[in-house]
Amino acid sequence: MEEERQTGPSKKIRPQMIDLEGPYRLLYCSSKGDKEGVTQEIEKGVSPNLADYDKRTALHLASCEGCTEIVDLLLQKGADVNSIDRWGRTPLSDARSFGHEEICKVLEEHGGTDPVGLDSQNPCYEIDHSEVGMDDKTLIGEGAFGAVYLVKWRGTEVAAKTIRSSVASNPKAKCTFLKELALWQGLRHPNIVQFLGVVKSSDRLIFLTEYLRNGSLYDILKKKGRLDPLTAVAYALDIARGMNYLHQHKPHAIIHRDLTPRNVLQDESGRLKVTDFGLSKIAQEKAYGSFKMTGGTGSYRYMAPEVYRWESYGKSVDVFSFALIVHEMFQGGPSNRAESPEAVADRRAYENSRPSLPSHVYPDEIKLLLRGCWHGEPESRPSFEKIITDLELIQEKLQKKAIGTCCSCCIQ
Numbered sequence: 087m088e089e090e091r092q093t094g095p096s097k098k099i100r101p102q103m104i105d106l107e108g109p110y111r112l113l114y115c116s117s118k119g120d121k122e123g124v125t126q127e128i129e130k131g132v133s134p135n136l137a138d139y140d141k142r143t144a145l146h147l148a149s150c151e152g153c154t155e156i157v158d159l160l161l162q163k164g165a166d167v168n169s170i171d172r173w174g175r176t177p178l179s180d181a182r183s184f185g186h187e188e189i190c191k192v193l194e195e196h197g198g199t200d201p202v203g204l205d206s207q208n209p210c211y212e213i214d215h216s217e218v219g220m221d222d223k224t225l226i227g228e229g230a231f232g233a234v235y236l237v238k239w240r241g242t243e244v245a246a247k248t249i250r251s252s253v254a255s256n257p258k259a260k261c262t263f264l265k266e267l268a269l270w271q272g273l274r275h276p277n278i279v280q281f282l283g284v285v286k287s288s289d290r291l292i293f294l295t296e297y298l299r300n301g302s303l304y305d306i307l308k309k310k311g312r313l314d315p316l317t318a319v320a321y322a323l324d325i326a327r328g329m330n331y332l333h334q335h336k337p338h339a340i341i342h343r344d345l346t347p348r349n350v351l352q353d354e355s356g357r358l359k360v361t362d363f364g365l366s367k368i369a370q371e372k373a374y375g376s377f378k379m380t381g382g383t384g385s386y387r388y389m390a391p392e393v394y395r396w397e398s399y400g401k402s403v404d405v406f407s408f409a410l411i412v413h414e415m416f417q418g419g420p421s422n423r424a425e426s427p428e429a430v431a432d433r434r435a436y437e438n439s440r441p442s443l444p445s446h447v448y449p450d451e452i453k454l455l456l457r458g459c460w461h462g463e464p465e466s467r468p469s470f471e472k473i474i475t476d477l478e479l480i481q482e483k484l485q486k487k488a489i490g491t492c493c494s495c496c497i498q
């Protein structure tokens with residue numbers, strides 16, 4: 087299989103164009119302290135409450151960057167002082183995290199609150215460096231952010247993900263990373279890889295998760311090829327249950343954004359677990375500079391058309407990616423292997439092309455499910471809750487069929 091770990095924008099629209107010419111220029115200018123630019127955008131009629139895909143407004147960005155003048159200006163122009171981003175943070179949460187006391191005062195005078203309170207410092211559970219046997223580490227593999235090692239922590243085998251210094255040494259990237267990890271550390275589900283904590287270390291960023299001995303679904307498919315329908319459906323149910331937990335997370339749904347076979351791991355008992363949600367966005371920030379607000383994130387081969395087209399998107403982008411993973415499990419690998427992942431995403435986004443579903447490989451119920459999940463209209467895709475119900479019925483039917491086939495062969 088070819089390399090598929092590409093992240094970043096499609097060739098159709100470059101982020102620079104959006105920054106400089108679209109309404110999102112308001113966000114860019116706010117983050118850069120460009121008062122003239124902010125004034126121009128607002129005079130053009132751009133709403134002071136315009137937000138990016140993480141629901142971060144101009145006021146969040148100016149508060150984060152310490153641009154007091156811009157904060158004053160935005161408040162004068164009617165910006166909502168308590169707008170809430172994807173992590174449940176207000177501009178005041180950001181100003182506090184970055185120690186911009188003057189801005190905190192201004193925001194508080196305007197009625198600003200900080201719902202996450204002291205937690206806005208995001209203390210991820212910290213693990214003392216001396217407790218982790220980094221000297222006896224075994225390399226498992228390398229991803230977009232850095233190497234992953236098998237290490238022992240307090241006598242237990244765990245995975246240590248090390249983050250490249252190019253990301254870890256960038257304060258903004260590190261802050262975003264820690265926010266994603268803080269979100270992850272609150273999650274508990276049998277189909278979600280368990281986050282364990284961040285290793286306390288002054289210069290590096292290392293975090294520990296449970297270790298999944300059987301590797302990724304990508305490795306499994308590469309080794310085994312096509313899965314039998316019952317196994318494929320059982321795996322699909324594992325992924326759907328993990329994803330349903332993320333999508334039903336309160337107070338905000340968690341969108342994975344980069345659901346691929348590489349981000350699904352298997353434990354010793356054969357259960358699949360989803361990992362690395364939310365982190366793909368940071369890879370994109372790393373590649374294109376510190377400020378991004380557009381949606382072209384994740385791996386092209388599994389990318390929903392609306393993400394590729396840089397349109398606004400929601401939870402159903404994960405349902406689209408899920409359909410392609412299920413398709414691969416029945417087929418034994420991705421379709422259109424000869425084409426580059428970006429070309430595949432382009433045809434899906436602009437020509438509505440989809441993988442084929444030959445009847446000798448895909449049971450009718452699976453065909454129906456996949457067609458719904460990779461529907462071009464995001465609103466027409468089913469929720470993971472519905473997908474679970476459908477898959478359970480399909481599983482039951484396949485099990486009955488398997489028993490029936492087995493009995494008849496015994497009788498004969």
Ligand SMILES: Nc1ncnc2c1ncn2[C@@H]1O[C@H](COP(=O)(O)OP(=O)(O)OP(=O)(O)O)[C@@H](O)[C@H]1O
Pocket residue numbers: 091226227228229230231232233234245247279295296297298299301302348349351362
């Ligand atoms: N918790 C874990 N237990 C066991 N193996 C793991 C664990 N986390 C990651 N790995 C393995 O380590 C390797 C690198 O993983 P990593 O998540 O960094 O990158 P990736 O998922 O392959 O690519 P990307 O970073 O682009 O998503 C992969 O082979 C992956 O299967």
